[in-house]
Amino acid sequence: MRAPILVPIRAAVRPIAYRAIVPLVSIAAALAVSAVIIVIVGASPLEAYGAMLRGAVGGIGSLATTAVRATPLLLTGLAVALSFRAGIFNIGAEGQLYAGAALSAAVALLPLDLPAIVHVPLTLAAGFLGGALWALVPGWLRAYRGVSEVVTTLMLNFVGIQLVAYLVDPIDGPMGERGASYAQSQVIAESAELPILIRGTSLHAGLLIGLGLAVGLFVLIKYTPLGFRLRMLGGNPVAARFAGLSEKREILVVMLLSGGIAGLAGAAEVMGLRHRLYDRFSPGYGYDGIAVALLAGSNPLAVILSATFFGGLRAGANAMQQSTGIETSVVLIIQALTILFVILGPLRGWARARAARSSESVEASASAV
Amino acid sequence: MPFDPAFIVDWGSASLRLAAPLVLAAIGGVYAERSGVFNIGIEGMMLIGAFTAVAVSYYLAGVDIAIAAALAAITAMLAGGATALVHAYLSITRGVDQIISGAAINILALGLTNTLYRAVWGEVGRERVAGFPEVRIPVLADIPIVGPILFDQSVVVFAAFVLPIVAAFVLFRTTWGLNIRAAGDFPAAVDTAGLSVEKTRYAAVLFSGLMAGLAGAALALGAVRYFTPGMTAGRGFIVLGAIVFGRWNPMLAAVACLLFGAADAFQLRAQALDLGLPYQFFVMLPYLLAVLAIAGAIGRTRAPQQLGIPYRREAT
Numbered sequence: 001m002r003a004p005i006l007v008p009i010r011a012a013v014r015p016i017a018y019r020a021i022v023p024l025v026s027i028a029a030a031l032a033v034s035a036v037i038i039v040i041v042g043a044s045p046l047e048a049y050g051a052m053l054r055g056a057v058g059g060i061g062s063l064a065t066t067a068v069r070a071t072p073l074l075l076t077g078l079a080v081a082l083s084f085r086a087g088i089f090n091i092g093a094e095g096q097l098y099a100g101a102a103l104s105a106a107v108a109l110l111p112l113d114l115p116a117i118v119h120v121p122l123t124l125a126a127g128f129l130g131g132a133l134w135a136l137v138p139g140w141l142r143a144y145r146g147v148s149e150v151v152t153t154l155m156l157n158f159v160g161i162q163l164v165a166y167l168v169d170p171i172d173g174p175m176g177e178r179g180a181s182y183a184q185s186q187v188i189a190e191s192a193e194l195p196i197l198i199r200g201t202s203l204h205a206g207l208l209i210g211l212g213l214a215v216g217l218f219v220l221i222k223y224t225p226l227g228f229r230l231r232m233l234g235g236n237p238v239a240a241r242f243a244g245l246s247e248k249r250e251i252l253v254v255m256l257l258s259g260g261i262a263g264l265a266g267a268a269e270v271m272g273l274r275h276r277l278y279d280r281f282s283p284g285y286g287y288d289g290i291a292v293a294l295l296a297g298s299n300p301l302a303v304i305l306s307a308t309f310f311g312g313l314r315a316g317a318n319a320m321q322q323s324t325g326i327e328t329s330v331v332l333i334i335q336a337l338t339i340l341f342v343i344l345g346p347l348r349g350w351a352r353a354r355a356a357r358s359s360e361s362v363e364a365s366a367s368a369v
Numbered sequence: 370m371p372f373d374p375a376f377i378v379d380w381g382s383a384s385l386r387l388a389a390p391l392v393l394a395a396i397g398g399v400y401a402e403r404s405g406v407f408n409i410g411i412e413g414m415m416l417i418g419a420f421t422a423v424a425v426s427y428y429l430a431g432v433d434i435a436i437a438a439a440l441a442a443i444t445a446m447l448a449g450g451a452t453a454l455v456h457a458y459l460s461i462t463r464g465v466d467q468i469i470s471g472a473a474i475n476i477l478a479l480g481l482t483n484t485l486y487r488a489v490w491g492e493v494g495r496e497r498v499a500g501f502p503e504v505r506i507p508v509l510a511d512i513p514i515v516g517p518i519l520f521d522q523s524v525v526v527f528a529a530f531v532l533p534i535v536a537a538f539v540l541f542r543t544t545w546g547l548n549i550r551a552a553g554d555f556p557a558a559v560d561t562a563g564l565s566v567e568k569t570r571y572a573a574v575l576f577s578g579l580m581a582g583l584a585g586a587a588l589a590l591g592a593v594r595y596f597t598p599g600m601t602a603g604r605g606f607i608v609l610g611a612i613v614f615g616r617w618n619p620m621l622a623a624v625a626c627l628l629f630g631a632a633d634a635f636q637l638r639a640q641a642l643d644l645g646l647p648y649q650f651f652v653m654l655p656y657l658l659a660v661l662a663i664a665g666a667i668g669r670t671r672a673p674q675q676l677g678i679p680y681r682r683e684a685t
Contacts, residue, residue, distance in 0.1 A: 037481070041488045089468050141664055148672075150409065150468055151613065151663055154606045158656040166649035173647075290472050327487045329598075332480025339473040340455075343465045 019302075023295050026341035027309070034334045043324045055319020056312035062319075064201035068273060070311025072097070072282070074210035075265035076289025077307045078217055079131075081298040083258040085221055087234035090255060092138060092153025093262035094286025095160030096131035100263020101270045102164050102175075103130030105185055105277035108192035108270065109175065119191040124209070124267055131263015132256040134160060139255025143248040149255070157286065165279045175277060183279035194272035204272030210307070213261065217300040230254060262286060283314075291335045294342055310335060374514055380634055381518035388623075388630025389529035390415070390588040394608045395615070395622040396536045397580025403540065403617055404573035405553035405566075405675045406460055409471035411581045412605025413478030414452045418445035418585025420482040423596035424489055426498035434499045438524075442501075442586045449582020450575050452478065457574040461567055464679035475605075483598045490596075500594040501525055501587070525587040529623070536619035549573050553673030556680040566680045581605065603656065610659030617673065625662060629655045 035045035056066050076093045083090035090096075104127035112119065134156060141147035167175045168183045175185040194205040221227040233250050265285060270277055292310055296302035313335065317328035394411050401408040422445035429437040452474060459470040490496060501523050510520040540546035551559045552569040559566050588604065589596055607629050615622025636651035 037484065041484060091468070091472060137660070145664065147664055148613075150407075151606065151609045152660050154409075154603070155610060155656040155660045158603050158606075159653045159660075162649045162653045162656075165652075166647045169647060169649070287472075287476065290469075291476065294469060327484045329480045329483030332476050333484060334480075336473050336477030336480055339469070340459070340477070343469055343473070344459060344463060 019297065022342060023297075023306070023338075026295070026338050029341045030334050030337035033337050034330060037333060038326060038330065041326060043326050048320050048324050048326055048330070051320040051323040052313070052316030054316075056316035060198070061201060062315065064198055064203040065315040066308065066312045067203050067207055068201075068311075069314040070307045071204070071206045071210055071272070072265040072269055072285040073288050073292050073310050073314075074207070074214065074304060074307035075268065076262050076285050077292030077296065077303040078210070078213055078289075078300055079258045079260075079262035079265070080289040081293035081296060081300060081303050082217060082221075082230075082261065083254055084293055084298040085234050086230045086250065086254040088142070088251060088254055088258070089150050090135065090138075090153055090258045090262075091150060091290060092135065092156050092259070092286070093265070093289045094282065094284065095153070095157035096134040096259040096262035097266035097269075097282055097286045098157075098160035098164045099134035099266070100127040100129075100131035100260075101266030101277055101281070102160075102167055103127060103133075103263070104267035105175065105188060105270050108188035109186060111189065112191075114191055116191045116193075119189065120194065120271070123188075123192045123271055124264065127263045127267020127270075128260040129263070131266065132260035134263070135255045135259025139252045139259070142255065143251040161280060164277065164281075168277050168279050177276075185277040188270065188275050192271055193275060194268065202273060204268070206268030206272040209264065209268060211304065213264075214300045214304050221300065226250075226253075262289070265289075288335065291339050294339050376638075378514055378517050380631075380638060381514075382522065383634035383637070384627065384631040385518065385522060385526050385529075386592055386630075387633045388627045389523070389525045389591060390584040391604060391608050391611060391626035391629060392529040392533060392623045393525075393587055394577075394581045394584035394605060395611045395626050396532055396619050397577030397584075398608055398612045399536070399615070399617055399619050399622055400540070400549060400573045400580075401577035402612060402676055403553045403673055404549045404570045405556065405673055405678065405680070406457070406570050406574050407467040407471065407677045408453070408456060408574060408577050408581075409468060409606070409609060410452065410456045410474035410478075411471075411577065411584075411608055412601055412603065413471075413475035414449040414578050414581035415585035415588065415605045416475075416478045416482050416599070416601045417452055418449040418582030419589035419600055420485065420585070420596050421445045421448040421582070422586035423498055423589045423594075424485075426500070426590060426594075427489070427496065430498065435502060437499050438501050438590065441590060442583060445586035446579045446582040449580070449585065450578040453574050453578020453581070454571075456578070457571045461570045461574070461679065464681070467677050479599060482596075486596060486598055497594045498590070500590040500592075523587075523591045525591040528587075533619045533623035540619060550673070552680075553675055556675055560680075560682060570680075584608075607655055607659050610663050613672075614659070614662035614665075628662075629658060632658055 031049070038045045038048050055062055057063055076097060079093050079096070080090060104123045107126040108123045138149045138152040138156065141152055142149040165183060167173050168185050169176045170178060170180045170183055173183070177184055177186050197203045197205060197207065221231060229250055233247060269281060274281060288310055292303060292306045295306035295309070313331045317331045320326055321328050394415055398408055398411055422441040425441040425444045426437050429440060456470050456474055459465040460467040503523055504527060506520040510516045540549065548559060548564060548569050552566050556566040559569060585601065588601065608626070611622050611625035611629060614625040632655040636654055639651035640648040
């Protein structure tokens with residue numbers, strides 16, 4: 001039975017399988033507990049989850065919606081995961097997303113008459129820059145002044161939301177469409193739009209940016225000197241200091257990268273989906289990014305899967321609300337419980353031990369979070 | 370017009386009303402952080418407290434207002450405390466990262482209250498309920514300007530005057546307080562003294578949950594008297610800023626909260642004043658102030674040494 005050729009494959013698959021146990025069991029447990037809440041609210045969990053499943057994966061349209069919802073989560077999830085790997089708590093992805101959206105919209109609105117091949121990268125760069133700028137102050141404070149980034153990044157979320165609210169204010173906002181019934185900007189230049197991937201759906205190229213970044217970050221973290229220093233920072237800051245790492249610069253670089261990626265999430269929403277800058281356009285994608293990163297164990301490739309899952313939840317939630325009348329915020333409950341079960345999991349130690357035993361190369365940083 | 374007496378009375382009294390919930394939550398937060406546990410779940414615990422208080426007051430319609438208010442406050446505290454126990458279990462017993470645990474609790478609180486809000490009030494939406502009683506202290510309230518600001522207020526505001534002083538006394542002048550501070554600065558000493566670091570931290574985190582629950586009740590029943598989804602709007606996070614700014618001292622943290630309350634109250638009035646700045650900038654004010662406060666406070670102050678670090682006997 002044991003074909004020798006299978007042995008190396010099995011050895012490679014096994015640790016991955018063990019690592020997948022905790023997230024999967026956590027999701028199942030979260031869905032089970034949320035079912036109780038759905039019953040309390042007075043609906044049938046089977047009906048609710050059925051509607052959710054149809055809304056998330058029932059047909060091309062639903063799948064596209066899931067992918068569209070997963071796109072910003074993928075990007076904010078990567079932003080948060082990167083910071084977690086370096087032992088930094090960037091929980092300001094929401095504000096960075098707004099800042100990125102604002103700056104990218106500013107560039108996308110310019111009547112430059114540029115070809116898309118120039119305008120699109122320029123607009124994306126603006127989005128990255130906006131997010132990075134938003135992370136600059138907390139990053140600098142953390143790196144050079146020893147100020148915890150937790151509260152500062154959180155506070156700037158609220159500032160970012162208000163900044164966009166001001167920019168698109170229909171009365172006096174510099175980017176606001178005058179007289180519009182909702183606070184929004186003008187429609188962006190067509191040359192700054194991200195292309196649609198599947199005709200008839202709203203699936204846009206932002207997804208490809210996210211997927212590319214996931215692979216890029218995986219390589220960066222695992223195979224580059226910067227990635228090594230970054231993991232060292234997250235795994236063992238004392239050793240990192242002994243190794244002579246300029247901790248400060250690394251912290252600032254990670255914060256800027258993390259903020260920039262969250263900014264791209266905002267840019268992709270503006271350029272690919274909404275084609276305007278709207279007041280309060282994000283239903284908390286930045287905060288969702290924390291859940292996405294955690295479920296993925298801060299592994300950039302696993303972030304793809306967990307963003308898809310949470311994107312599916314979001315896509316399914318609307319369908320669920322339409323057919324059962326349950327608030328879409330049930331999704332938040334499922335999300336929070338999933339995190340709680342992941343971090344609580346008595347399974348976690350066991351699975352990690354098994355994964356470590358079955359793979360020869362123990363990745364010390366798997367426990368970064 | 371700014372700076373005329375009527376404006377000052379209105380602004381001053383609103384500042385205190387808006388600061389009071391922050392003060393209550395900050396007292397609890399100081400205790401938790403002093404014991405070594407960071408509680409960013411205060412935001413969610415406040416939200417759960419606010420929801421519980423309004424729901425209890427709603428179902429007690431017709432009951433004597435003082436009794437309804439007391440029951441609402443107590444259940445809100447219990448709800449906040451129960452939520453805090455989840456945080457305590459995860460962060461103290463299981464040694465989970467405290468930021469993550471707190472963040473998860475905030476998301477859970479938002480999801481739960483949004484979902485239950487629909488279940489309780491249905492499509493009707495928000496409905497005003499009986500709030501906390503207002504108290505007017507006879508003679509003192511007649512003093513011009515200061516009187517109506519300080520002495521004609523919700524009971525919550527009076528609690529926010531007194532409790533920081535009590536909390537500071539307990540923290541700095543009693544054995545309990547010493548144990549809590551030691552658990553955060555040098556837990557091994559608490560351990561060596563034959564006391565339990567775990568129990569001390571549990572007590573402090575539980576206390577912060579009770580206070581956050583009360584703060585939520587104060588927020589919802591002290592002024593607006595209804596619940597809206599996500600109504601805490603980051604106030605629990607601002608409290609965290611006030612704690613740092615107040616150098617982990619309940620009284621100084623209360624002063625910082627008053628500052629944030631004043632900024633919040635000003636923001637609400639700035640729209641009507643037409644000061645030449647878009648109102649969104651005034652909405653940002655408390656949050657920006659918190660960032661500046663934290664940035665400025667560092668260097669002059671020192672966080673509890675073991676803040677955020679689970680205590681493991683073997684490790685020390």
